[in-house]
Amino acid sequence: MHDFCFTIPYGLVLVGGGVFGYIKKGSTASLAGGLGIGLVLLLAGYRIGAPGPLIPHMHHIFFTDIFTNMEDMLLIYSSLSLLVVAVAFKLIVHLQTRTPKHLPPSPPSLPILGHLHLAKKPLHRTFHSLSEKYGQIFSLRFGSRLVVIVSSPYAVDECFTKNDVVLANRPDLLATKHLDYNHTTMVASPYGDHWRNLRRISSLEIFSTNRVNMFLGIRRDEVKRLLLKLSRNSRKDFTKVELKSMFSELTFNIIMRMVAGKRYYGHGEHVKDEEEARQFREIMREAFANSGASNPQEFVPMLQWIDHGGLEKRLTGLAKRMDAFLQGLIDEKKGNEEGNTMIHHLLSLQKSQPEYYSDQIIKGLILVMLLGGTDTSAISLEWAMSNLLNHPDVLKKARAELDNQIGEANLMDEPDVPKLPYLQSIIFETLRLYPAAPLLVPHMSSDDCTIGGYAVPRNTMLLVNAWAIHRDPKVWDDATSFKPERFECGKANSQKLMPFGLGRRACPGEGFAQRTLGFTLGSLIHCFEWERVGEEEVDMTEGNGMTMPKAVALEAMCKMRPIMYNHLSESVDYV
Numbered sequence: 001m002h003d004f005c006f007t008i009p010y011g012l013v014l015v016g017g018g019v020f021g022y023i024k025k026g027s028t029a030s031l032a033g034g035l036g037i038g039l040v041l042l043l044a045g046y047r048i049g050a051p052g053p054l055i056p057h058m059h060h061i062f063f064t065d066i067f068t069n070m071e072d073m074l075l076i077y078s079s080l081s082l083l084v085v086a087v088a089f090k091l092i093v094h095l096q097t098r099t100p101k102h103l104p105p106s107p108p109s110l111p112i113l114g115h116l117h118l119a120k121k122p123l124h125r126t127f128h129s130l131s132e133k134y135g136q137i138f139s140l141r142f143g144s145r146l147v148v149i150v151s152s153p154y155a156v157d158e159c160f161t162k163n164d165v166v167l168a169n170r171p172d173l174l175a176t177k178h179l180d181y182n183h184t185t186m187v188a189s190p191y192g193d194h195w196r197n198l199r200r201i202s203s204l205e206i207f208s209t210n211r212v213n214m215f216l217g218i219r220r221d222e223v224k225r226l227l228l229k230l231s232r233n234s235r236k237d238f239t240k241v242e243l244k245s246m247f248s249e250l251t252f253n254i255i256m257r258m259v260a261g262k263r264y265y266g267h268g269e270h271v272k273d274e275e276e277a278r279q280f281r282e283i284m285r286e287a288f289a290n291s292g293a294s295n296p297q298e299f300v301p302m303l304q305w306i307d308h309g310g311l312e313k314r315l316t317g318l319a320k321r322m323d324a325f326l327q328g329l330i331d332e333k334k335g336n337e338e339g340n341t342m343i344h345h346l347l348s349l350q351k352s353q354p355e356y357y358s359d360q361i362i363k364g365l366i367l368v369m370l371l372g373g374t375d376t377s378a379i380s381l382e383w384a385m386s387n388l389l390n391h392p393d394v395l396k397k398a399r400a401e402l403d404n405q406i407g408e409a410n411l412m413d414e415p416d417v418p419k420l421p422y423l424q425s426i427i428f429e430t431l432r433l434y435p436a437a438p439l440l441v442p443h444m445s446s447d448d449c450t451i452g453g454y455a456v457p458r459n460t461m462l463l464v465n466a467w468a469i470h471r472d473p474k475v476w477d478d479a480t481s482f483k484p485e486r487f488e489c490g491k492a493n494s495q496k497l498m499p500f501g502l503g504r505r506a507c508p509g510e511g512f513a514q515r516t517l518g519f520t521l522g523s524l525i526h527c528f529e530w531e532r533v534g535e536e537e538v539d540m541t542e543g544n545g546m547t548m549p550k551a552v553a554l555e556a557m558c559k560m561r562p563i564m565y566n567h568l569s570e571s572v573d574y575v
């Protein structure tokens with residue numbers, strides 16, 4: 001009896017230990033472990049008090065005939081009931097804490113897939129419809145990953161002020177593991193010292209006014225080439241031109257010339273090494289097609305194990321080719337130190353600070369500039385021109401501003417952009433209705449936090465539906481109409497307009513992009529008359545892609561204005 005009485009508290013202590021372990025570590029293993037050990041010791045303890053082998057005694061526990069004393073029986077029953085109550089109570093607590101009460105509302109989900117079956121493209125439109133039913137802060141499960149989608153300026157404000165640091169991480173995706181040097185590039189890196197260092201390097205060496213001005217010649221030259229190409233058949237009459245590919249060539253050539261002094265686009269015109277250019281274009285095409293977070297395999301571990309769809313294999317192969325290409329560009333410059341490209345500048349810093357300016361960091365910087373700065377700008381130009389073609393009155397007003405401010409004899413230049421507020425309003429209005437990154441870039445919580453009173457656990461992916469906020473009639477008057485005038489009194493409240501994101505992870509290329517967009521669009525308006533191809537409006541349907549492209553490539557009619565003769569007499573730089 002004594003042994004038994006001693007064992008019950010001993011067993012209960014261990015049960016308690018298990019429960020405590022569970023609460024502390026949050027692991028079911030500690031709970032089960034503690035309970036298991038507790039029970040075994042309880043029974044073994046009973047065994048210690050009685051002779052004979054353990055097993056028969058265990059058996060006896062369930063049969064009352066072993067108890068000679070009613071007191072013993074009562075004691076063991078009450079301890080077992082206590083145990084059962086403790087286990088049941090802890091299980092309830094466990095279930096409740098595993099599914100936090102205040103998660104943002106969510107539609108019914110499927111096992112394993114969660115809500116992946118609902119993720120129809122274009123995602124920003126699907127999320128907008130869901131937010132109308134579940135609220136401006138709602139949640140989904142993409143396989144095993146919790147995703148919170150916010151579509152109100154107030155929630156966004158909370159995300160990027162109070163929660164800015166907690167939400168400054170990026171999700172670890174297969175695409176960023178393979179293509180972003182194991183999540184170490186600026187766009188994919190978790191928030192911390194490494195990321196801060198990359199932002200510091202880029203703000204000094206890439207995006208500083210000094211550096212951006214240093215490469216102005218390249219932008220002038222590329223814009224001039226575009227204008228010359230457009231003027232080829234349009235001196236006397238209107239001619240049809242396909243603008244999408246021209247904008248893409250422009251932005252790729254601008255970035256690549258800044259980075260490595262190379263033109264890779266231009267269909268044989270002034271492209272020095274056709275084979276190298278072809279390789280680069282193919283790598284970029286594949287990188288765009290495989291980046292982003294829209295592949296179900298990213299979120300369902302089971303699909304990852306079997307490499308469903310061969311995503312991981314594809315990414316590994318692409319990453320190898322991309323790395324070899326970028327390394328080739330760096331090695332080439334190491335052999336020839338004379339030059340004024342971004343690679344040259346970074347390599348000269350590598351000499352004094354090799355740990356900060358390693359080859360991998362340089363390759364990562366080139367990569368994020370190419371993937372972050374080309375398509376976004378090209379797409380925005382295409383949407384801007386489409387809007388102008390559908391709103392001839394706006395086009396006319398923009399041309400009048402250019403003629404007044406610059407004159408009909410002089411050509412527009414990039415430093416003129418600040419003198420052209422209406423042109424800038426057209427760009428803001430385009431980015432409002434057609435943000436190139438409609439869901440920004442996914443963020444991830446590094447700790448538990450709350451948004452709008454809802455619980456957002458650690459490791460939740462956060463998507464901001466900027467597209468929906470930009471079209472919310474509660475936020476904007478006549479929200480879906482294209483009216484650049486709404487920005488005439490200056491830049492809109494950043495809580496409402498966020499095409500470049502907000503907070504710490506906001507786009508570092510914003511200033512650079514605004515200059516390129518303003519200069520290109522202004523030059524196109526200044527140097528050409530523009531009309532639609534037919535009577536019908538330009539189709540503004542969105543297609544699918546990492547960014548938000550136009551479904552139908554933009555074609556337009558253009559006719560050279562006399563001012564273009566100033567350009568025709570000039571030559572372009574050969575690179």
Ligand code: HEM
Binds near residue numbers: 500501505508
């Ligand atoms: C119209 C043009 C552009 C748009 C609409 C745009 C938009 C964005 C957005 C929405 C983000 C994510 C912000 C967030 O996480 O909340 C971003 C990040 C970024 N953008 Fe841009 N961008 C543009 C041009 C550029 C250019 C020209 C460059 C570089 C040459 C660039 C480089 C980057 C980089 C490196 C990041 C990652 C920043 C980080 O994670 O710390 N972007 N951009």
